Amino acid sequence: MIELRHVGFSWPGEAPLLKNISFSIAPGEKLILLGANGSGKSTLLKLLNGLIEPDCGDYLWRGEPLTRARLRAPGHAREFRRACALLFQHPEAMLFNPTVREEIAYGPRQLGLADIDARVGHWAQQLALESLLDKAPFLLSGGQKQKLALACLLALDPEVLLLDEPSASLDPATVGYLIDLLLHAGKTLIVATHNLSLAAELGERCIVLGRDGGVLFDGPIGAALADMPLLEKAGLAHRHAHRHAHQHSAVEHAHVHVHDWQ
Numbered sequence: 001m002i003e004l005r006h007v008g009f010s011w012p013g014e015a016p017l018l019k020n021i022s023f024s025i026a027p028g029e030k031l032i033l034l035g036a037n038g039s040g041k042s043t044l045l046k047l048l049n050g051l052i053e054p055d056c057g058d059y060l061w062r063g064e065p066l067t068r069a070r071l072r073a074p075g076h077a078r079e080f081r082r083a084c085a086l087l088f089q090h091p092e093a094m095l096f097n098p099t100v101r102e103e104i105a106y107g108p109r110q111l112g113l114a115d116i117d118a119r120v121g122h123w124a125q126q127l128a129l130e131s132l133l134d135k136a137p138f139l140l141s142g143g144q145k146q147k148l149a150l151a152c153l154l155a156l157d158p159e160v161l162l163l164d165e166p167s168a169s170l171d172p173a174t175v176g177y178l179i180d181l182l183l184h185a186g187k188t189l190i191v192a193t194h195n196l197s198l199a200a201e202l203g204e205r206c207i208v209l210g211r212d213g214g215v216l217f218d219g220p221i222g223a224a225l226a227d228m229p230l231l232e233k234a235g236l237a238h239r240h241a242h243r244h245a246h247q248h249s250a251v252e253h254a255h256v257h258v259h260d261w262q
Ligand SMILES: Nc1ncnc2c1ncn2[C@@H]1O[C@H](COP(=O)(O)OP(=O)(O)OP(=O)(O)O)[C@@H](O)[C@H]1O
Pocket: 011, 012, 014, 017, 035, 036, 037, 038, 039, 040, 041, 042, 043, 044, 089
């Protein structure tokens, strides 16, 4: 469904960020993207969403190169936008309609989809937004905005969901609900996150971006999370002196340490 072949990318005037990235993603795969701050996870998701183009290499969508010309062709653009949806790291960027109801309806209406009221009702109910339907999106809490942005994407019924830090503002109960929802949604998932427990529960496969712009690891998520040297090399684990909660003495010691993962 998605294939990157030797893709490279630099933001204008910046040093190369993504270098020689190659991988394929089959329909229904659940892939977690890990990497240190600034390693290029959000950039890679934008590239997969066709918002930016590789400087070199190829992006194949359903076996055909996803070129700017193909994305500008009205029929194809509509089909791609419906099939491949991106949740931005900062969901405020996606919200501009006067009410939550209109926000969820906007995408399906733009794409000429049927049953708009039913889509709005269903996803508002699924994401516990029903009581907020007439409220202005900018008045919502951070977590409510994140859920609204997700409802907007799910209302399109995309085949591929690209999620950039989807759990960032959510409370633990909502993260649990989100994991269940996504696991049973039957979608291809590509999720960039620093939340390693979310990664472990949601993902099957994991790609770790290295600090040099390349793919450091591509394989089962369990193997990545158990590989301390890999996590340390990727900047996802660190060494520091600390005191464990069960220790009553004042002894501190240093070892490789991963936050948010046991
Ligand atoms: N629009 C842009 N123009 C110029 N540079 C950018 C732009 N967007 C991102 N960058 C740069 O690209 C690099 C990678 O950013 P990106 O947001 O992809 O990283 P990330 O892995 O998602 O990081 P984080 O874990 O902090 O969210 C950073 O150095 C950032 O400053």
